[in-house]
Amino acid sequence: MKKPNKIQTILSVASCKLIRAVLRKTGRGGTALPGTVAMKISKNILSVPAGDMEIVVVTGTNGKTTTCNMIEHVLTEAGHDCHRDKSGANLLHGITSDLLCDTNWLGKPRNHYAVLEVDEAALKQVVPLIRPRAIVVTNLFTDQADRFGGVENTLREIRKGIKRSPESVLVLNADDTQSSSLGLGVPNKVIRFGLEESVGEQGKVDLFDAGKCPKCGGDYEYDYHIYAHLGGFRCPKCGYRREKPDVAVTSIGRMDTNGSTFQLSTDGVSQEVYVSLPAVYNVYNAAACIGAIKAMGLPVPEAVQGLANVRSAFGRMETFSLGENILQMILVKNPAGCNQAFTYVTSFKDKFNAVLCLNNRTGDGHDISWIENTDYEKLCTDPYLQKLYVCGDKKEALFDRLKRAGADESRMELVTEYDKLVEKLEKETCTTFLLPNYTAMMELRAALSPKTGSRDFWE
Numbered sequence: 215m216k217k218p219n220k221i222q223t224i225l226s227v228a229s230c231k232l233i234r235a236v237l238r239k240t241g242r243g244g245t246a247l248p249g250t251v252a253m254k255i256s257k258n259i260l261s262v263p264a265g266d267m268e269i270v271v272v273t274g275t276n277g278k279t280t281t282c283n284m285i286e287h288v289l290t291e292a293g294h295d296c297h298r299d300k301s302g303a304n305l306l307h308g309i310t311s312d313l314l315c316d317t318n319w320l321g322k323p324r325n326h327y328a329v330l331e332v333d334e335a336a337l338k339q340v341v342p343l344i345r346p347r348a349i350v351v352t353n354l355f356t357d358q359a360d361r362f363g364g365v366e367n368t369l370r371e372i373r374k375g376i377k378r379s380p381e382s383v384l385v386l387n388a389d390d391t392q393s394s395s396l397g398l399g400v401p402n403k404v405i406r407f408g409l410e411e412s413v414g415e416q417g418k419v420d421l422f423d424a425g426k427c428p429k430c431g432g433d434y435e436y437d438y439h440i441y442a443h444l445g446g447f448r449c450p451k452c453g454y455r456r457e458k459p460d461v462a463v464t465s466i467g468r469m470d471t472n473g474s475t476f477q478l479s480t481d482g483v484s485q486e487v488y489v490s491l492p493a494v495y496n497v498y499n500a501a502a503c504i505g506a507i508k509a510m511g512l513p514v515p516e517a518v519q520g521l522a523n524v525r526s527a528f529g530r531m532e533t534f535s536l537g538e539n540i541l542q543m544i545l546v547k548n549p550a551g552c553n554q555a556f557t558y559v560t561s562f563k564d565k566f567n568a569v570l571c572l573n574n575r576t577g578d579g580h581d582i583s584w585i586e587n588t589d590y591e592k593l594c595t596d597p598y599l600q601k602l603y604v605c606g607d608k609k610e611a612l613f614d615r616l617k618r619a620g621a622d623e624s625r626m627e628l629v630t631e632y633d634k635l636v637e638k639l640e641k642e643t644c645t646t647f648l649l650p651n652y653t654a655m656m657e658l659r660a661a662l663s664p665k666t667g668s669r670d671f672w673e
């Protein structure tokens with residue numbers, strides 16, 4: 215790989231910073247254009263700041279943003295300076311744009327550490343330039359945006375990335391048949407994280423994404439299930455089975471809307487962990503975060519303390535108050551994420567409203583057939599559900615799906631405009647869960663921000 219010379223570096227960094235400044239002045243924050251121009255001047259410019267940094271990359275279907283936030287938070291709490299992109303860029307040009315803008319004119323980074331969220335398919339382009347210390351794979355599910363490719367295809371893409379970074383420590387989900395298999399036959403050091411036992415009812419078992427045994431092609435059996443294809447899997451034909459995790463959640467204590475307490479065992483030391491984000495999937499994200507800390511050779515006990523006051527990421531369990539009413543936003547973009555959100559909202563046994571918003575734009579994936587494989591029945595038949603608001607470009611299709619899932623039509627309402635929705639929500643009296651997919655979340659948040667005071671995401 216050709217390293218950019220000094221002149222190229224200065225030109226490249228300067229144009230990146232300049233274009234971003236102009237874009238922000240005109241109110242456009244999250245774009246890849248500055249990085250695209252910087253790379254036109256010098257293709258490998260990302261390698262300049264990255265060469266002086268220790269970088270953790272997080273990829274996988276669900277939980278990337280939250281896991282990144284956790285890692286950044288615990289590093290910062292432990293007194294380290296850490297770069298973290300807030301714009302949601304996870305492709306090469308966006309990452310380049312973001313990292314270059316956080317350097318001096320010679321491309322020297324301001325921070326020693328960086329945590330980067332990287333799209334599964336972009337991993338192979340990004341890692342050769344940044345040589346990450348660790349690559350975290352949270353989990354792998356069919357995502358609505360890559361429905362035609364499927365999990366097998368995503369797995370292949372991630373493998374290409376790993377192959378180009380043999381010195382990176384892999385931090386893999388031991389309970390996920392798919393992501394765990396990425397540790398087979400590679401020279402990389404592997405750290406696995408997982409849950410040692412079932413944590414109670416987590417919705418219906420759906421092995422759609424489980425795949426086949428990588429050694430003999432057999433079907434998996436499970437000693438216990440966590441959710442979907444995550445759990446104590448083994449192949450009865452050849453004996454291949456879930457690896458014992460290096461970062462193990464041995465039991466889960468209290469779980470409520472604010473967070474969870476669990477017992478974490480690593481290197482023979484067991485300690486109690488409190489993570490200030492609710493739901494079992496955030497226990498996984500916390501375990502992945504500790505795996506990354508271990509991969510970087512940093513002390514685990516300090517990191518565990520930091521997990522107690524992590525703030526939720528944009529749209530991930532973000533809580534707003536609107537009048538008397540509490541709103542909690544959960545981004546849902548695929549069946550697995552959606553089912554987990556339903557398990558969470560129905561676990562409190564208290565009255566609630568739900569707002570479901572479905573768009574099918576480029577950022578979401580055009581195909582919405584995934585709603586057929588999603589367990590809306592769990593939500594719609596919950597006795598504590600009061601009102602069900604349905605919005606977004608594909609609201610009619612979703613409305614129809616919800617009716618088929620057993621929703622009571624007298625409690626359902628189709629809403630065309632988000633401003634109108636916000637007016638209605640202001641009059642509600644119980645907790646409302648907002649469950650949009652990606653572009654719908656942007657619209658919903660824009661409509662909410664004048665009333666709730668939330669800021670633009672790049673600020």
Ligand SMILES: [Zn+2]
Pocket residue numbers: 427428429430431432449450451452453454
């Ligand atoms: Zn087998």
